[in-house]
Amino acid sequence: MNKRLTEDFNLSEFTNSQYAVRHNINNQPNDYELANIINITAPTMQKIRDLLGAPVHITSGYRCYALNRAIGGSGTSAHMSGLAVDFVAPRAGTPKEVAEELKRHVKDLRIDQLINEGQWVHVGFAAPNKQPRNEVMTARFIKGKPTYEKGIV
Numbered sequence: 001m002n003k004r005l006t007e008d009f010n011l012s013e014f015t016n017s018q019y020a021v022r023h024n025i026n027n028q029p030n031d032y033e034l035a036n037i038i039n040i041t042a043p044t045m046q047k048i049r050d051l052l053g054a055p056v057h058i059t060s061g062y063r064c065y066a067l068n069r070a071i072g073g074s075g076t077s078a079h080m081s082g083l084a085v086d087f088v089a090p091r092a093g094t095p096k097e098v099a100e101e102l103k104r105h106v107k108d109l110r111i112d113q114l115i116n117e118g119q120w121v122h123v124g125f126a127a128p129n130k131q132p133r134n135e136v137m138t139a140r141f142i143k144g145k146p147t148y149e150k151g152i153v
Contacts, residue, residue, distance in 0.1 A: 005038055006046035014041065014061035014082070025067045029082050036082035037062060040125050044109055045085055048123070051105060052098065054091035059120050061085050072144075078112065078124040086120045095121045099136075099152045106134045115139050116152050 003011045014037050020027040029037060041061070049056045063071070063079040078084035092098050099116040102123070106114055112132040113124040117139045126132040138153040139146040 005042035008049055008055070009042050009045060009058075011037065011042075013058045014085070017060070017063065017067055019071055020064075020067045023070060025064065025070065027062065027064050027067050029062050029064070033062060033080075033082035036125075036128070040128070041082055041085060044111075044123075044125060045087075047109060048102065049089075051109075052089050052092035052101065054089050056087050056089045059086045059088060081127060083112075083127060084122065084124040086117065086122050088120050095119060096152060099138075103136050103152055106132075106136060113137065115148070117146075 005011055015027055015029060017027050019025070045056060045058070060079065062082045063073060063077065065080055068077050068080050073079060088095060089098050092101070095118065096116050099114060099121050102109070102111070102114055102121070110126060110132045111123055111134065112126040113122065113135045115122040115137045118141070136152060137148045137150055139148055
């Protein structure tokens with residue numbers, strides 16, 4: 001699972017989960033999810049890293065259904081299809097600054113959702129043969145539940 005996918009990313013960066021390890025959850029993608037990671041998510045994350053000119057640390061990538069459910073993720077999360085990543089890039093700025101920079105490139109990068117989540121940036125990508133929605137939002141967490149506001153705030 002440590003296969004190199006791009007110049008700067010290995011497969012394990014998209015599938016590692018300490019929560020899954022601690023709770024004995026098998027977080028290995030199936031062929032469809034793996035194809036999404038290899039063909040869409042990893043190459044686009046490489047473009048994002050190159051655009052930012054700084055290392056990107058993935059805090060959450062692929063999540064199998066059991067892992068997503070266990071951590072309270074959305075039932076429709078793109079993470080479950082290998083099409084979403086939460087990340088930080090401290091050398092490029094705060095999550096808000098990184099999201100502001102990426103906002104200018106949403107269409108070029110074919111980002112479905114760009115969300116400033118406060119402590120990290122979430123990027124979701126459209127499934128193969130689907131048009132990205134180009135949504136740009138900020139999440140606010142109230143008692144652990146997110147609400148979303150348009151734009152980067």
